[in-house]
Amino acid sequence: xxxxxxxxxxxxxxxxxxxxxxxxxxxxxxxxxxxxxxxxxxxxxxxxxxxxxxxxxxxxxxxxxxxxxxxxxxxxxxxxxxxxxxxxxxxxxxxxxxxxxxxxxxxxxxxxxxxxxxxxxxxxxxxxxxxxxxxxx
Numbered sequence: 610x611x612x613x614x615x616x617x618x619x620x621x622x623x624x625x626x627x628x629x630x631x632x633x634x635x636x637x638x639x640x641x642x643x644x645x646x647x648x649x650x651x652x653x654x655x656x657x658x659x660x661x662x663x664x665x666x667x668x669x670x671x672x673x674x675x676x677x678x679x680x681x682x683x684x685x686x687x688x689x690x691x692x693x694x695x696x697x698x699x700x701x702x703x704x705x706x707x708x709x710x711x712x713x714x715x716x717x718x719x720x721x722x723x724x725x726x727x728x729x730x731x732x733x734x735x736x737x738x739x740x741x742x743x744x745x746x
Contacts, residue, residue: 636703643707650708651715658716665712674705685709687736690729700725702736713740 615623654664662680669675676689692702700706702725710723720743727733 643704647711
């Protein structure tokens with residue numbers, strides 16, 4: 610086996626590279642996991658379309674994903690997300706973003722884009738997700 614030597618600055622740059630790549634991969638993985646979870650919630654809620662978002666909110670609370678959630682036409686306000694970190698410069702609720710996206714897609718029957726525009730991990734009061742059709746329709 611052969612060993613190579615890194616300088617401290619090379620090691621730090623490589624460490625930052627790996628941390629960045631792994632963080633991005635994890636965010637995508639958590640988001641896709643949330644979409645799977647949101648699909649199941651959506652299927653249950655679609656059994657009573659008139660109460661769709663009420664059922665979604667009840668299921669999210671019952672499963673422990675949130676303390677409270679308010680669905681609006683194009684946004685979702687969340688209190689007490691299970692994904693909250695102590696402090697972050699970035700939004701951290703990737704699973705919940707996937708869940709929210711899939712629930713809106715299930716109800717509206719079209720592809721949606723979901724973005725976390727406020728996050729308590731960044732110091733915001735609530736986590737807020739903006740939901741809109743892909744392509745702005």
